[in-house]
Amino acid sequence: MQSIRVELGERSYPIHIGSDILDDASLYVPHLASGRAAIVTNTVVAPLYLARVREALGTAGIQTLDIVVPDGEQAKEWRTLDQILDALMAARCDRQTTLIALGGGVVGDLAGFAAAVYQRGVPFIQLPTTLLAQVDSSVGGKTGINHPRGKNMIGAFHQPRAVITDVATLRTLPARELSAGLAEVIKHGLALDDAFTAWLEANVGRLLSGDADALTHAVRRSCELKAQVVAADERESGRRALLNFGHTFAHAIETGLGYGTWLHGEAVAAGMVMAAELSLRAGMIGEEDLRRVRELLGRARLPVAGPPDLTPDRYLELMAIDKKAAGGRIRFVVLEAIGRAVLRADLREGLVREAIAARSAAAVAS
């Protein structure tokens, strides 16, 4: 098992990464505020791992409550949040009850937001069981739900007490979701670390085949890169925005198609290619860099173009309300080089349209 620490002053917390560590109660106990915890999971993950976690905690003398919510991005909304809060209220959980989020990003975002607002804040622990959640949503303290008019529009910053990442859970992850998680891993490389990008180019095959050592390295390096950014900028005013590389376009794709049609990572992959196209058109990177972006994502079995039925006009309409819009202007994260992203608010709309159009046609030559 490897451990890293996210440095956030009094809100610092450890991330433990290993194989088959899900039922090691000693990893949980130091972070519980009392002998009581509520395990929030979904209908897909519950049959796979809930009993193991519950029994491990029970053996350690922890009383647990199970809260099983529906699966899928469409569950990330008020009614599911209310289901969690209502279950906590019905069981008379007090402020010392720790919420444990067992599942992917949706479960983590929902349980984290429930922990942020239940009695104005209770502790929570993340047990991410998808690659996406392991490398992305479990680091940084972003929690929340979607609004019919936009993704992740309602939420809170609420840091977990600990993250326990068991890469063995990736064995039960569908191949499509493994690829979607790789999109965020690749994002960390492209935006922040050229050497890690090169490692990914050399090891993408091992990652796709589920090699535990390769996955452990990829998860650890991704978490380190994200944790460094988050530690420097907890509230997303500056550097943290770089983690949104590809996301402005991706949110437009997800909102435009309706949540859940594409996986988040798939939209991010297409969004990163669009952002790279924009970087090229702004004269910041060359054709060879753009090719590397496309090729690495393609080898990870990810889309390298947006859905054919969204027009550039529709993207611009959807992006105007994206929460990264500042004072009405759309800011874009673009690349100066592989491994070096920057935030720009001065790019002409015409360039943005061209970048979208280049990656929106029904048949795009990758």
Add this chain to the structure above:
Amino acid sequence: MQSIRVELGERSYPIHIGSDILDDASLYVPHLASGRAAIVTNTVVAPLYLARVREALGTAGIQTLDIVVPDGEQAKEWRTLDQILDALMAARCDRQTTLIALGGGVVGDLAGFAAAVYQRGVPFIQLPTTLLAQVDSSVGGKTGINHPRGKNMIGAFHQPRAVITDVATLRTLPARELSAGLAEVIKHGLALDDAFTAWLEANVGRLLSGDADALTHAVRRSCELKAQVVAADERESGRRALLNFGHTFAHAIETGLGYGTWLHGEAVAAGMVMAAELSLRAGMIGEEDLRRVRELLGRARLPVAGPPDLTPDRYLELMAIDKKAAGGRIRFVVLEAIGRAVLRADLREGLVREAIAARSAAAVAS
């Protein structure tokens, strides 16, 4: 105009207290994150003050959005919160939009919670227009909504950028609500400051008659007392609990009767008498102290006993889920003396039952 400052490090903020200061744009402008603000108010307050605030801000070049929610405690729930969030989304408000809460405690709690969760947090300014909100809910950063199973169970700590308290707005406040606000003023005296209690005993008549100087002093001293406690204990782990004097019983009354039957301050008044009865029975204060508590509240035209139809059993049942319950035990704020409250978790249930019974009969000799 007088100003005090709530000291909370980087979240410190000023409270400006004066008469007819509602439309002084210079008090708002330094605290706005951009040239855009959303004014959240309710159907009762909007006809009285909304135009004045909107016009003052408009003259200062601030673009405003009006969001008018229903009046009353029953509006403090998911649907109203969603109304606010939906209006912000529909108007494409970004993270630099400042929410302005114009109204009483319900509007402040709703708008504050909306500000806490909209795009994971936007700034907000409080304009409290009830005495209760001026002395209590506008200081401390508590925001939130009710849950069908309990009051204030869903929420966040989110500090305002500034509080602008116009005591002239109390002219339009119904007498019953003025008295309810006095309950919290008296609470600050009884729990924290004997000299202020003596001042209140001498000036309760002036306060009831709407004397602006007396109200300004009462609001200012209440805010100072509360601000000192909040500054020392922002997250309510210790000393801040003293501000809950009377509130454990009060929440039981409000939940037991259904929200809105009694005003919050009325329930707090009855709750403080019960807490004083409990203090007497625990041997902490004498009969004369109890008499002072009853008499001051009675002179402020507040109830000094609970509703006749709630039994001690029902109180205990309702209090067990109160959010001040720690690890299953009920903690009570009791008096060691007038002006000196303490938190106790070791009081026998029998004493609590006696204190409730003494203040629950249909005909209680005050």
